[in-house]
Amino acid sequence: KLLEVLSDKSGKNPYRVYLSQTIDKKKNPLAYIDKLKAARKMFPKHSRFILLNKDIKTIFDAANAIYNEGFTSIVMVVGSDRITEFQSLLTKYNGKTGQRYGFYKFKSIEVVSAGQRDPDSEGVAGMSSSKMKEAASTNDFAGFTKGLPKNFTNKDSKDLFNAVRSGM
Numbered sequence: 744k745l746l747e748v749l750s751d752k753s754g755k756n757p758y759r760v761y762l763s764q765t766i767d768k769k770k771n772p773l774a775y776i777d778k779l780k781a782a783r784k785m786f787p788k789h790s791r792f793i794l795l796n797k798d799i800k801t802i803f804d805a806a807n808a809i810y811n812e813g814f815t816s817i818v819m820v821v822g823s824d825r826i827t828e829f830q831s832l833l834t835k836y837n838g839k840t841g842q843r844y845g846f847y848k849f850k851s852i853e854v855v856s857a858g859q860r861d862p863d864s865e866g867v868a869g870m871s872s873s874k875m876k877e878a879a880s881t882n883d884f885a886g887f888t889k890g891l892p893k894n895f896t897n898k899d900s901k902d903l904f905n906a907v908r909s910g911m
Contacts, residue, residue, distance in 0.1 A: 744857050744858055745820055745821075745822070745857035746760065746786055746788075746789045748820050748855070748856075748857045748858065749789075749820040749857075750788075750789065752818055752820060752855065753818070757792070758792050759792060759794055759805070759808075759809065760782070760789065760792050760793040760794060761794060761796065761799050761805050762775065762778045762779055762782060762793065763775075763778070764797065764800050766910070768910065768911050769911075770872075770876075771910075772876065772879075772906075772907050772908075772909075772910025772911045773906055773907060773910055774910070775797070776795075777903075777906050779793065779795055781899075781903050781906075784895065784899055785891065785892045785894070785895055786892070787894070796808070801844075802819075802829060802832060802833065803832075803836065803843070803844035803845055803847075804845070806833060806844075806845075806847040806849075807844075807845040807846065807847050809847070810846070810847035810848065810849065814849075815849060815850045815851075816849055816850055816851040816852075816853075817833070817849050817851070817852050817853070818853045818854075818855060819833070819852075819853070819854045819855070820854075820855055820856075820857050821854060821855075821856065821857065822856070822857055823856040823857070823858070823859055825854075826854050826855070826856055829854045830852070830853075830854040833849075833852045833854065834852055837849055837852060871890075874886075874890060875887055875890045875907070876907065876911065878890075879904055879907040879908045879911065880908070880911055882908070884900075884901070884904055887900070887904050887907075888900050888904075891903070
């Protein structure tokens with residue numbers, strides 16, 4: 744859902760997808776490279792825009808990289824619960840220098856929602872990372888696969904399932 748909104752919003756302009764590099768047993772059981780490989784396989788239409796860049800760890804790193812590429816405006820697509828947070832952060836430090844957040848100076852900054860997720864919906868529409876991790880932790884492969892795209896093979900699904908379980 745997020746990738747489709749991002750693609751639509753960008754129109755003919757290039758877009759970037761930066762994945763979290765955080766790893767921990769509770770919320771982020773996959774290594775960065777495993778997240779990247781899985782995301783590219785799950786979403787082949789967007790795979791060339793899902794970037795491998797170990798230097799981009801924060802929203803500020805992403806803003807700096809995009810600004811340094813020569814872009815003058817930025818549109819960030821996030822879950823509806825994160826709009827205010829990211830709009831505030833990006834705007835607050837726009838045009839300011841500092842070690843913590845580098846430097847970027849965009850003419851416009853827009854943070855938009857990827858849309859509401861209905862946690863009661865069936866399949867991917869109601870899926871969340873919490874539900875996926877719960878299914879993995881209880882060894883519920885069938886439940887886990889309900890959150891995966893239809894194009895993801897059974898082997899890829901098992902590999903991801905086992906990687907999540909191993910990371911937990």
